[in-house]
Amino acid sequence: MGLARREPAITSSPAPRPAAFPVGIADARGAVRLAVAGIHGVTRIAQGLHGSIAGLAPPLGRRRERPVGGLSGFVYDAVRAGSSVVGSTLDAVLAGLQALPAGAGPAAQESPARRAFLSALNGVVGDYLVRTGNPLAVEMEFVVRGPALPRVLLLVHGLCMDDLGWQRKGHDHGAALAAALGCTPVYVRYNSGRHVSENAAELSDQLDALLGRWPVPVESLAIVGLSMGGLVARSAVRQGRDAGAAWPRHLRKMVFLGTPHEGAALERGGNWLHAVLGASPYLAPFTRLGSVRSDGITDLRHGNLLPGDWQGGRYRHADTRTPVSLPRGVRCYAVAGALGGGGADQSIGDGLVSVDSALGRHPRPSHDLRLPASRTWVARGVHHLDLLSDPGVYARLLRWLR
Template sequence: MNARPKRKHTLSSDLRGVAKLATQATAGVARMVEGVHQSIWDRLGVPGGPQAGQTRGLTGLAYRSVHGVNHLVGRGLDLALSRLEILLAQDTHASIDTDPPKRAAWLAALNGVMGDHLVASHNPLATPMSVRWQGQALDWQQLPQDLPSKGRVLLMIHGLCMNDLQWQGQDGRLDYGQTLAEAMDYCPLYLRYNSGLHTSQNGRELADQLQALIDHWPVPVEEVSIIAHSMGGLLARSACHIAAEQSLSWLPLLKNIVFLGTPHHGAPLERAGNWIDVLLGSTPFTAPLAKLGHLRSAGITDLRHGYVRDEDWSGADRFQRQPDRRLITPLPAGVNCFAVAATLAPKRGRLADRLIGDGLVPLHSALGEHEDPRRDLGFAKSAQWICYRMNHIALLSDAQLGRQLQSWLRAEPSGSAP
């Protein structure tokens, strides 16, 4: 058997996407520099151009020239690389079945940081949502012939700036999906999605994907269980809320959700990022630089308070500091829900719970605890697990935690909120 030719990590579509980003970045930097320039003129009483932050006269002409040349170069690059993409797509040796891990990793990180912008600008680097098996996206109309015909499905959902391959035993790490599948006769599936979109947007699409799974699975589905890391847990809750509203048939088949380090009530680092927006925008000289903070995607700003519904974020400027305005969204009824939290501290305490956490998510947020009883998610004590001296990423692969997951899914206690 001939070995398949290896594909380079950088594809023609990637080049076109990067060129598009570079063109937009040049335009963005030029606008910021012009904004700072004009803010100085404003202090001296020199009028600006027709729009806020624009200069006029020879200075304005110079900036308009930069924008014009950048636009022409960008269009030329996009046209040339799109033709190259078509030519390479005709070469059967130009692709392989699965993405190289390095390419998948940098695409996931890019989508996490600015995935909403990639979608809005029709950039080919935007990652579409897909349910994957053995590294391949499933086509619901034509499922692989060797897909295991099992009625129990386990779906693994990654977090912000990550991808499905990072679950799967790289560098000898434990793969929860594979070990649970072998021990409990699941078919392990992995979700890949653009983590820069609003959580509720991804939740709606996940609800549709799970419905397609139920409709097209080769045998009747008996059970769906989910293990979700970080943002992935918010995504799962969002999908359940939408499924309940639309009476989708997959929701009654959902038996378990395990949340690994999910920021149910937000993450302080995003709230700190929001403070940066406020501070930069507080003076006329630094206000143009506040646009740098606006590079954060909608997915990231949703982590400020843990948004899961459209109503949580719609109608508000996501970069303006504001109180928690979430609607009450409880855990899905009739589903066994489990919360895993990590802390870098050796034991629980006020500092460990509120400030340290796992380095990204406070312990009380991961456990769904809230001082307002209406917002407390009410995980049963038997459905909580705390990992000490552990960081956020280590939750992806830990032998002791893996045994606890297996114990939970076998015992099937009623861990959901009443």
């Protein structure tokens, strides 16, 4: 689902900032709200388990959870109410400090450490942060490094990452490609805990505005998507074309690095564990822990791209996606990592994404991306995150995007 259109946030960031991790008032307010929510969640788990034990529930079989009542129930309610009062009081005090004139109170400064923490937090509970209006929620922005040139390279990061995540082991695909190809690297920063389709709709809107105001005429646009970023890019192209956006007309090439086009086995396993825990009334309260997986993470189960893919429920086991083919007129490429040897590397893949999923292979013809062998490559012995720094991967990127 798209959001109301807003002007794209654009940041020029020529070099990483200091590694300090100052905590500002907005951060503190967000942390207080999360702490209160955590206390509520833990007490509900304890109360549900207490109720199952007190009610002598059978060890297996679904049963409606009945939290314990009486004096024990009063205590649990009092803990939640007390934490809410304390949290509201602290939030009000911090809000007052935040409203002071500039320079009158401490302010958070951007730093790689803080941004990495917030990006990881948003990947896990970013959807919750948005729903609750928590100031720790990351908003989409573009980071442009270098002068505006006719050729634009858009880099879309993966789950729990941000634009600085492209820098690994002293290498940055974006910076290296920009120097070799004479293009402007534009890094996207987004809340990876939101649904892929929601981030994609916003990316399409903001990219349309960005390129519409580009200082020089745009000759071409190429996109490199890492992991979830590849799904966001594919969805953005589909939604952008459906909406009649102008930016897809500039798109010439897309490269996917370790993108789970056909889903990720780890998330499917997590979903089955969630279902197994729910089979016992003694374990059912702990499904609340399993549900602390963001909308973005659950989209990785099958590689959801469109709103209709998840509106039937976050925990659906069956793959009911609407097939989305690769965009016509755009040359697409895919890289997969493979840690194992022989046939085992197909399922192990890069440790997170199988080779078949990364290369868009699916037993159902409607879901197979039909990438020709000349546009795919398997990086042997390369872990998922090392796709960001492997020399062989960079050589392929340079060859395909030249």
